[in-house]
Amino acid sequence: MKITPISGFPEFLPAQRIVEQHFLDVIRETFELHGFPSIETRAVEPLPRLMGKGGDADKEIYGVSRLDRDDAGDFRLDLGAFDDALGLHFDLTVPFARYVLENAGHLSFPFRRHQIQKVWRGERPQEGRYREFTQADIDVVDVGELAPHFEAEMPLVIAEVFRKLPVGRMVIQVNNRKIPEGFYLGIGIDDVGGTLRIVDKLDKIGPAKVKDQLVEAGRTAEQADQCLALAAIRSEDLSFVEQVRALGVEHPTLDEGLDALAAVIRAGLDHAPGAMVADLKIARGLDYYTGTVYETQLVGHESWGSFCSGGRYDSLASDGKTTYPGVGISIGVSRLLGLLIGKGLLVASRSTPACVLVAVNDEESRAVSTRVATELRARGIACEVAPKPAKFGKQIRYAERRGIPYVWFPAAAGAGDSGDSGSGGSGGSGGDQVKDIRSGDQVDADATTWEPPVQDLHPQVLRAEHTTDQS
The missing domain is CATH 3.30.930.10 (Bira Bifunctional Protein; Domain 2)
Incomplete structure (x- = not known):
């Protein structure tokens, strides 16, 4: 199939x-x-x-x-x-x-x-x-x-x-349903739901067509203009209250809605400046x-x-x-x-949680590599043991393809600094070594104490460079 x-x-x-x-x-x-x-x-x-x-x-x-x-x-x-x-x-x-x-x-x-x-x-x-x-x-x-x-x-x-x-920056647009409800009732519109459904089309069809539909639905041209004036109000502070009051409409439900929305926006100004905006068309x-x-x-x-x-x-x-x-x-x-x-606006720094690839010299010494991996994992360092005892150059390329930043050479493996050493190579100091395959730096290391830089411990989510959406 x-x-x-x-x-x-x-x-x-x-x-x-x-x-x-x-x-x-x-x-x-x-x-x-x-x-x-x-x-x-x-x-x-x-x-x-x-x-x-x-x-x-x-x-x-x-x-x-x-x-x-x-x-x-x-x-x-x-x-x-x-x-x-x-x-x-x-x-x-x-x-x-x-x-x-x-x-x-x-x-x-x-x-x-x-x-x-x-x-x-x-x-x-x-x-x-x-x-x-x-x-x-x-x-x-x-x-x-x-x-x-x-x-x-x-x-x-x-x-x-x-x-x-x-x-990047996000904005939470906030409104209170009692504001349009009270406003519409205050200007003599009883069908609040029907009016909201039409006004809700503003972003899709624009104010001119919204006004036409409001009039077709039985609202007067003046009422339609007032509805559009309310929906146009947007502010990052409490000034929306006075902007609504300036429209000259009064109703108890409108008062309740303005008080409730003001409390939400005030909390935003106090605890999350710039995150909220009062948007009365929502x-x-x-x-x-x-x-x-x-x-x-x-x-x-x-x-x-x-x-x-x-x-x-x-x-x-x-x-x-x-x-x-x-x-x-x-x-x-x-x-x-x-x-x-x-x-393509977000990418991960690597495709695996593994921070370290532990090299394998030969199948007979795989247990040595597994012990190193066990020590690293016990301290929260994610690692993988190489799948095959290939030449060390191939094991390094295996790590590169996955974005694994470090390759660990147990003493039994002894990679040296060549990177292409085959089985049986000799480490410079006779002990374990770890290689940062991005810089090529290779140093002596102990699986019970070695720590990678914090930024390498886990995959990083990176924001790619991009241009502003103009659509």
């Missing part, structure tokens, strides 16, 4: 996987620094739950079925009755809501969690969008009411994550989010869109008696990495 790739299911090469693992390690460690314990939920949920409230049927959910045989012995797929059918989760929020309901009696509220898992969507694959991908989420959920300070905490955690990653999850909403862009690569988003939801889950409001934010790890790696 001919092997062909399946679109939308990315698989990284080893060096690319090192970049991905670095991102996942930084994300996990930062989440845990902020006190978010890890959970993992099952890959499948009942289809009715995935397609119900909190679900999203237009994500083209993958159904899951056993492979069976019919009466003629032919294979068939049968999902069975809809109420019993299962599907792969398309995000981590729907399974998290179910998890909270199932385990509420065992959880301490407010409950914080982080979750890093694969999700699946049957949408059309394209650059940066996949059918199987990894998301990294944090959420805080409480019983009945959720303190508003958690809405400020979410972007602070994300800002810290991206300060530690070699991605909508997100029109039937889902109820308070603060977030989107995130890389400066210079705005055309990529948002790779990290979320918001507050006042009804994450409910059992009919108790409601669990929450706030969360999600990093589209695969989406971000697919673009950064695909465009």
Whole structure:
């Protein structure tokens, strides 16, 4: 059978996987620094739950079925009755809501969690969008009411994550759904959701067409202009409050939204200067989010869109008696990495975790090389023993092809400085030696004490030189 790739299911090469693992390690460690314990939920949920409230049927959910045989012995797929059918989760929020309901009696509220898992969507694959991908989420959920300070905490955690990653400057765009809601009500628009859906098209079709659609939907030209004026407000400080007030609209819900967004932006100014911006055109999850909403862009690569988003939801889950409001934010790890790696903006310094290749003189002395490797590994130095007792020049080239910076010559091997010595060469001092194959420097070494420079101990993720995205 001919092997062909399946679109939308990315698989990284080893060096690319090192970049991905670095991102996942930084994300996990930062989440845990902020006190978010890890959970993992099952890959499948009942289809009715995935397609119900909190679900999203237009994500083209993958159904899951056993492979069976019919009466003629032919294979068939049968999902069975809809109420019993299962599907792969398309995000981590729907399974998290179910998890909270199932385990509420065992959880301490407010409950914080982080979750890093694969999700699946049957949408059309394209650059940066996949059918199987990894998301990294944090959420805080409480019983009945959720303190508003958690809405400020979410972007602070994300800002810290991206300060530690070699991605350049990122900006978290923040809005509060109560601002447009109160503003629209204040100018006499009752269909808040419909208006938001049209205004949300600004980046795609521009203000002129948005105004036309607003008027076609029954808003007056003056109302349309006011909606566009609100959506145009963007500031890195608290000046957005006065800019909104200057539009002359009053409504209690608008006041609540401005106060809430000001608290989030103030926290950003205090703890993550330059990371947040109040952007009043951000909508997100029109039937889902109820308070603060977030989107995130890389400066210079705005055309990529948002790779990290979320918001507050006042009804994450409910059992009919108790409601669990929450706030969360999600990093589209695969989406971000697919673009950064695909465009050559991030590379790994080597394709293996090994820092040292331990040379082998001959098969009879392989045990000597293995003992050296064991000593190095015991002290946290990743290493590999050469697969063959080839000439030392070939063993060095083996390391070079993988980016391994050091080759270790046990005393029994005795490489000397030639690099091309064959079996039975003699080391300069009669003891072990290690060679930095980049500089050619070779020195005496003891496996119980030798340390590589810190930057060589693990593969490094490097940001390649690139130009600003002009698209």
